[in-house]
Amino acid sequence: MxxxxxxxxxxxxxxxxxxxxxxxxxxxxxxxxxxxxSGSRVVRTDYGSIAYARAGEGYPVLVVHGNAGGFDQGLLLADWTIGPGFQVIAPSRFGYPGSPMPPDPSVAMQADAYASLLDALAIEQAAVVGYSAGSASAIQFAVRHPERLSALVLVEPVAPGKGPVMPKPIFTVFFKSDFIYWATITFFQPIIGGPWAGVPPGKRLTPKDKADVRMLLSSLLPVSARVDGSAFDIYVSTPGLLNATESDYPFGRIGTPALVVSAVDDPLALHENARALVEKIPNARLQAVPGGGHMLLGHHEEVRQGIMEFLRSTVASPPQPR
Incomplete structure (x- = not known):
């Protein structure tokens, strides 16, 4: 027996x-x-190959994805927060799908790579929307290439101040193995998925919220294609911006109209940091979102409306080709 x-x-x-x-x-x-x-393409620049995808028609908007992203995440975030009437250009940052990590990478170099991408696409000027960890290179682009920028939007941005940094053992275990990451989000998503996606503790999720969290976490697969860029974000780019001095990020030199979008309950990119950032950028204003955490759950429509109104008020005329 x-x-x-x-x-x-x-x-x-x-x-x-x-x-x-x-x-x-x-x-x-x-x-x-x-x-x-996703229909991505690759251009060759002085900073290596850059993969990008395009969607929509209208005024060009360079979409800068967050941590563990890529051009595919850029398209997803743009779909959530940018309405019709704009041409979305979503590159992969260094170390993300299709864009290899160059020797001695820096956030400033990434910003210069955006300018090279616009050159390759014959775009003189564009609006830039940076999400989360993508805010670092979006801000550097505004500082280093002001003539190429018509408007700046920072959505749930990393900004100087306090903020969580992922412990290296967690990154090593969960984000360097496709199978371990997949198994975690597949079988333990209610426990792990919320904190990883920036859902505020104790927030009750609607079925739509749960579907959005599941979609975002699943969009990171395969994580092995994003590990180099994610490591740079977690241990170089994000801490560098959290602890930035004026010489590192001369916010006062940004003359472009800017919009900062921040949820008051975001546990990853703190709202207090976003408020302080608005005070640092001369021509910036804040769109405070009353909830939704880092993913702005339940508030995509009002965020989309705010960004569309801001862009339409600042980029009325289309750019001329180079």
Whole structure:
């Protein structure tokens, strides 16, 4: 009897293991196909290859994705927060899908790479929308290439002040293995997914909120294609901006109209930092969102409306080709 029970247990483990393996391969295949379907292209610049995707028509808006992203995340975030009537140009930053990490990378170099991308696309001037960790290079672009910038939008930006930094063991365990990351968000998403996505503690999620969190976390697959860029964000770019001095980021030199969008309950990019950032940029204003955490859950429509009104009021005439 004991031998039969043991065999049944082994059989059950084998069946479960096979089912997990099938689901993992399916989800990984779906992630790779999603990236391939996004219609990305690659341009060669002095800073290496840059992958980008375009969507929509109208005034060009350079969309700068956040941590663990890529051009595909840029398209997703733009879909949530930028309405029709604009041409979205979503590059992968250094170390993200299609854009290899160059030797001795820096945030300033990334900003210069954006200018090279606009050159390759024959775009003289564009608006820039930077999300989360992407705010660092968006701000540097505004400082280093003011003539190429017509408007600056920072959504849930990293900004000087207090802020959480991911411990290296967590990054090493969860974000360097496709399988471990996939298993975590697949089987433990209610426990882990909320904090990783910047959901405020105790927030009750609607079915739509849960679907958005699941979509964002799943969009990171395969994480192995994003690990170099994510490590740079976590250990170089974000701490550099959190602890920035005026010489590092001369905010006072930004003359372009700017909009800073921040949820009051964001646990990752603190609202108090966003308020202080608005005071540092001469021509900036704040759109304070009453809730929704880092993902602005439940507030995408009002954020989209605010960004559209800001862009339409600041970029009325289309740019001339170079």
């Amino acid at each position: 004991a031998d039969v029970l043991f065999v049944l247990i082994l059989l059950g483990i084998a069946v479960v293991g096979a089912a997990v393996a099938v689901r993992y391969r399916r989800d990984m295949r779906a992630g790779r196909e999603r990236i391939e379907r």
